[in-house]
Amino acid sequence: MLAIPYLGHTGQPLTVRFRCLAEHNHREHGHGKYNTVPEDSPRMYGVDSIHAAGDEIHLTEGELDRIILRKIGWHAVAVPGSEMWFGRHRRMLAGFSRVWVWADPDEAGAKLAAKVCRSLRSAKPVRLRLGDVTDAYLAGGAQALHDAKEATA
Ligand SMILES: [Zn+2]
Numbered sequence: 375m376l377a378i379p380y381l382g383h384t385g386q387p388l389t390v391r392f393r394c395l396a397e398h399n400h401r402e403h404g405h406g407k408y409n410t411v412p413e414d415s416p417r418m419y420g421v422d423s424i425h426a427a428g429d430e431i432h433l434t435e436g437e438l439d440r441i442i443l444r445k446i447g448w449h450a451v452a453v454p455g456s457e458m459w460f461g462r463h464r465r466m467l468a469g470f471s472r473v474w475v476w477a478d479p480d481e482a483g484a485k486l487a488a489k490v491c492r493s494l495r496s497a498k499p500v501r502l503r504l505g506d507v508t509d510a511y512l513a514g515g516a517q518a519l520h521d522a523k524e525a526t527a
Contacts, residue, residue, distance in 0.1 A: 375409065378437050380417055383425045389414050391437065391454060408454065416458045418466060423449035430472040433497075435486055439476060439507035446516040456482035464493040473497045474523060478506045500526045 375392040382388050392409040394400050400407050410416075419437045427449035434440045440452035451467070453459050456477065467473050475490050477483035479502045487499035500522050504510045510518045 378419075380419055381422060383422045385422070388417060393438075410454075416454055416460070418463055419452040419454060420444065420450060421466070423451055424466060427470070429470060430474065431467060431470045432474045432476060433467070433490065434476045434507055435478050435483055436506070442507050442511045443476070443519070446511075446519060450476075453486070456486040459486055459489050459493075461493070467494060467496075470496055474526070475499045476502065476507050479503065498526060 375394050378391045378393060380388040380390065389411055391411075394403075394405060394407055394409070396403075420440045423431060423444070430449075432440075432443050432448050432450035434443060434450055434452040435456055437452050437454060440450045443450040453463065473490070473494055473496050475487050475497050477487040477490075477499060483506075487497075491497045491499060502510055502522055504513045504518065507519065510522060514521070
């Protein structure tokens with residue numbers, strides 16, 4: 375499995391999540407597509423960006439989409455799934471004047487975006503048309519993500 379380390383803002387390891395990379399039915403193999411250390415409560419991924427960002431920050435649905443946004447130079451954090459936005463996350467992002475929300479373009483993603491926008495006035499959902507952040511990046515590179523953000527702003 376792909377190991378996804380969660381690091382604190384000084385680079386200290388907090389936890390690790392795992393993503394199975396096999397093309398099979400994960401449940402039939404006794405695990406999920408994503409796997410968490412038992413009893414570990416859901417954390418925000420990429421919290422070093424909270425300390426490094428300026429007035430704006432990006433929020434993605436899933437760690438790998440956050441990695442894409444960091445790769446193109448934006449500071450971003452991720453929640454590890456559409457159901458993983460909690461009140462304590464609001465407090466972590468409350469100091470930003472703008473929080474761009476990159477939820478997946480599906481029903482679960484729409485619910486996540488609505489939930490984040492209800493709890494943070496600074497939140498603004500970015501409309502993705504070509505799938506999620508990773509799909510858009512693979513289809514159109516960094517420009518596709520810049521275009522999606524511009525179209526929202
Ligand atoms: Zn699997």
